[in-house]
Amino acid sequence: xxxxxxxxxxxxxxxxxxxxxxxxxxxxxxxxxxxxxxxxxxxxxxxxxxxxxxxxxxxxxxxxxxxxxxxxxxxxxxxxxxxxxxxxxxxxxxxxxxxxxxxxxxxxxxxxxxxxxxxxxxxxxxxxxxxxxxxxxxxxxxxxxxxxxxxxxxxxxxxxxxxxxxxxxxxxxxxxxxxxxx
Amino acid sequence: xxxxxxxxxxxxxxxxxxxxxxxxxxxxxxxxxxxxxxxxxxxxxxxxxxxxxxxxxxxxxxxxxxxxxxxxxxxxxxxxxxxxxxxxxxxxxxxxxxxxxxxxxxxxxxxxxxxxxxxxxxxxxxxxxxxxxxxxxxxxxxxxxxxxxxxxxxxxxxxxxxxxxxxxxxxxxxxxxxxxxxxxxxxxxxx
Numbered sequence: 001x002x003x004x005x006x007x008x009x010x011x012x013x014x015x016x017x018x019x020x021x022x023x024x025x026x027x028x029x030x031x032x033x034x035x036x037x038x039x040x041x042x043x044x045x046x047x048x049x050x051x052x053x054x055x056x057x058x059x060x061x062x063x064x065x066x067x068x069x070x071x072x073x074x075x076x077x078x079x080x081x082x083x084x085x086x087x088x089x090x091x092x093x094x095x096x097x098x099x100x101x102x103x104x105x106x107x108x109x110x111x112x113x114x115x116x117x118x119x120x121x122x123x124x125x126x127x128x129x130x131x132x133x134x135x136x137x138x139x140x141x142x143x144x145x146x147x148x149x150x151x152x153x154x155x156x157x158x159x160x161x162x163x164x165x166x167x168x169x170x171x172x173x174x175x176x177x178x179x180x181x182x
Numbered sequence: 183x184x185x186x187x188x189x190x191x192x193x194x195x196x197x198x199x200x201x202x203x204x205x206x207x208x209x210x211x212x213x214x215x216x217x218x219x220x221x222x223x224x225x226x227x228x229x230x231x232x233x234x235x236x237x238x239x240x241x242x243x244x245x246x247x248x249x250x251x252x253x254x255x256x257x258x259x260x261x262x263x264x265x266x267x268x269x270x271x272x273x274x275x276x277x278x279x280x281x282x283x284x285x286x287x288x289x290x291x292x293x294x295x296x297x298x299x300x301x302x303x304x305x306x307x308x309x310x311x312x313x314x315x316x317x318x319x320x321x322x323x324x325x326x327x328x329x330x331x332x333x334x335x336x337x338x339x340x341x342x343x344x345x346x347x348x349x350x351x352x353x354x355x356x357x358x359x360x361x362x363x364x365x366x367x368x369x370x371x372x373x
Contacts, residue, residue, distance in 0.1 A: 003295070003297070003300040003313060004300075004310035004313050004314055005310055016314070019314065020314060020318075022215050022219065023212060023215060023216065023318060025208075025211070026208035026209070026211040026212035026215070027208070027212065029207070029208035029211075030205060030208040030209060030212070033204050033205050033208065034205055037204065058291065058292065058293075059291075059293060060292065060293075104332075107332070108328050108332045111239060111240070111327075111328065111331070112239070112241060112327055112328040112329070112330060112331025112332040112333075113240060113331045115185075115331070115332045115333075115334070117185070117334070120185045120334075130186040130187055131186075131202075133185060133186055133333075134186050134198075134201065134202060134333065137328070137329060137332040137333050138202070138205060138329055140328065140332070141324070141325045141326075141328035141329045141332060142325055144321075144324045144325060144328055145321040145322055145324055145325035146321075147292050148288050148289075148291070148292035148317070148320065148321035148324055149292070149317060149318055149321045150292060151291070151292025151293045151295070152284075152287075152288040152292040152295045152317040152320070152321060153292075153295075153313075153314065153317050154295070154297075
């Protein structure tokens with residue numbers, strides 16, 4: 001049971017967003033801009049994967065399954081393949097640039113100061129641009145917010161992971177704006 | 183030196199918000215509502231939550247800026263200085279001690295927030311909305327602190343920068359200045 005009375009039975013962040021519509025709007029706009037804006041050289045799959053990985057490191061069940069299912073949808077991967085990336089991305093087939101960006105995201109999850117100049121250099125050597133590095137850090141930082149919001153208020157999450165996989169194609173179609181009741 | 187190219191006269195978060203205006207807009211809007219919108223928590227109390235979280239995350243820019251804003255709103259410097267050292271002995275209400283404890287737990291991890299800490303806040307009179315806002319403010323500053331330090335942003339060269347910033351946060355708020363920030367080029371530089 002959530003720590004506060006949300007007056008609805010929606011799971012995860014959707015329950016919080018229905019409870020607090022004033023904060024829902026900017027939160028969803030941030031997710032929409034960061035994760036879906038087409039003016040971006042990182043694919044939607046790349047960006048969802050960063051969100052998934054950080055949510056996994058923060059041990060947030062709801063977020064890592066929502067965004068893992070979306071990453072899988074965009075990348076054409078099943079849950080097992082997404083799980084393998086979460087557990088050890090270095091030994092998977094993702095691009096060297098994405099490996100360098102996920103390494104940066106993992107440090108952001110620990111704390112801003114944990115990111116090193118060497119990691120930034122390594123990402124640049126794999127072709128990462130300023131904007132890609134910026135977006136990686138901001139996506140990771142944003143999920144450090146989303147995960148804390150979801151778990152800090154003890155929201156509930158469907159335990160059947162297929163639930164998230166089934167919803168992903170429609171979410172990919174609709175986007176995050178006004179996603180609360182859909 | 184920041185890890186990406188930012189404007190020299192804009193230290194800390196300010197350069198990032200100008201670098202990426204598309205993402206800045208919802209971040210600013212969220213902050214404006216949480217820290218300046220209608221609430222049963224005072225603006226000074228909400229700045230204390232931001233201060234405690236930024237201090238716990240060792241983010242120098244955010245801690246100094248929100249300490250200055252809390253000080254300006256409260257008209258004294260003792261409270262903000264005290265909550266950073268020890269929430270339990272700081273000169274704040276029992277409700278604020280309980281909410282600042284929830285904020286500190288949220289900073290650690292969402293999963294670190296205990297039912298006991300929430301019960302203590304409710305016993306001290308905290309409403310559901312106050313608890314909700316405390317968790318979301320703390321979570322938001324976990325974003326800010328990581329954004330600011332994760333991209334290696336610069337600190338202002340002049341300590342007076344924070345007083346000017348605090349004045350802006352108190353008198354104008356968190357929305358973007360309509361005229362932008364070019365006027366600061368004359369006054370400030372970064373280290």
